[in-house]
Amino acid sequence: MNDKATILITEEGTIFSTGLRVLLGNQPDLTVINAAVNGGGMLSMVAAHSPDLLITDIAMPNNRGIDRIVEIKTAFPLLRILLVTQHNSEQSIRDAFQAGASGYVMKDASNDELLTAVHSVLNGKVYLSPSLSDNIINAFLLAPKPKEGKLHLDTLTKREIEILTLVAEGHTNRNVANLLSLSIKTVEKHRSNMMKKLDLHNVSGLISFAIGNGLLGNSD
Numbered sequence: 747m748n749d750k751a752t753i754l755i756t757e758e759g760t761i762f763s764t765g766l767r768v769l770l771g772n773q774p775d776l777t778v779i780n781a782a783v784n785g786g787g788m789l790s791m792v793a794a795h796s797p798d799l800l801i802t803d804i805a806m807p808n809n810r811g812i813d814r815i816v817e818i819k820t821a822f823p824l825l826r827i828l829l830v831t832q833h834n835s836e837q838s839i840r841d842a843f844q845a846g847a848s849g850y851v852m853k854d855a856s857n858d859e860l861l862t863a864v865h866s867v868l869n870g871k872v873y874l875s876p877s878l879s880d881n882i883i884n885a886f887l888l889a890p891k892p893k894e895g896k897l898h899l900d901t902l903t904k905r906e907i908e909i910l911t912l913v914a915e916g917h918t919n920r921n922v923a924n925l926l927s928l929s930i931k932t933v934e935k936h937r938s939n940m941m942k943k944l945d946l947h948n949v950s951g952l953i954s955f956a957i958g959n960g961l962l963g964n965s966d
Contacts, residue, residue, distance in 0.1 A: 750777045751868050754797040756788050762853055766801070766830070769857055770864065788814050792822055799868055803831045804842055812845045819846030819947045823938045828867045830860070834878060846947040849873035870919045872949060899959045901943050907961070909936045913949065914956035 753770055755763055755778060771778045779795050792800060800818065804811030815827060828849035829842050842850055849867040851860060852875045859875065866873040902910065905926075912922045919937070923930045937952075946952055 750775055751798040752777045752779050752795065753799045753801060753864070754779050754791055754795055756791070756800065756802040762830075766860065769860065773861065776864070789818055789821060792818055792825060798826065799864065800825055800827045801830055801864075802827065804829055804833060804838060805831060812841050815842065815845040815847055816947065823941055823947075824934055826867045826870075828863055828873070830855075830863075839874070839878065843872075843948055844951075848948075850878070851875045852877055899961075902940060906936050906940050906943075909933060910940060910952060910956055911961045913937065914953045914961060 753776055755767055755770075767778050770776050779797060788800070788802065802811070802814070804815075818825065818827070826848045827846060828851065829847050830851050830853055831838070832853050834852060839850055849863050849872065851863040851873065855863070855875060855877075863873045863875075899907070908926060909922055912925060917925070919930050919933045922928070923933045926933070940952065941947065944951070944955060946955065
């Protein structure tokens with residue numbers, strides 16, 4: 747990343763969030779901007795500051811943390827979201843990624859892991875704490891999407907199908923851009939358009955759609 751990435755941390759006033767702001771603020775490629783006080787302020791804070799990365803938690807009353815992620819990803823589909831939380835249940839992880847999160851890391855993670863998670867998500871990758879078991883990862887990746895029956899391949903352009911196939915094969919935005927001789931911003935725009943057309947909110951949804959429509963393993 748040539749320019750500094752801006753990060754919005756929504757937890758404020760805790761020892762953990764203070765330490766996290768100091769840790770990230772000391773990185774030469776990162777800038778930490780004002781933190782929202784509560785979940786209700788997240789959407790307006792994102793709109794006001796246009797961060798590259800939102801760091802938040804799902805610990806809100808009545809599971810509102812997940813609802814906030816869905817709302818924010820619907821309004822800002824290109825925004826990357828990293829959850830830093832104490833919740834390690836399979837359901838919490840599944841809900842978070844299906845809502846649109848790009849990363850999930852535990853609050854007891856080391857500083858090195860937190861920095862790895864932040865940079866991984868900023869670079870378009872999906873991050874899950876190694877302390878969470880492989881069966882949780884597999885359960886999430888193999889989970890069927892209930893919406894698949896409503897989705898149609900003919901709603902996508904030829905270019906979008908090309909990008910979708912490469913994304914489903916595990917290529918990053920940068921790799922897709924290089925393979926198709928496009929800019930990264932163009933690839934991100936196509937991905938955003940696809941997700942809006944298909945009413946999907948994360949990479950796992952795109953992968954499930956690609957598998958369901960036979961795009962993987964084709965030779966043509």
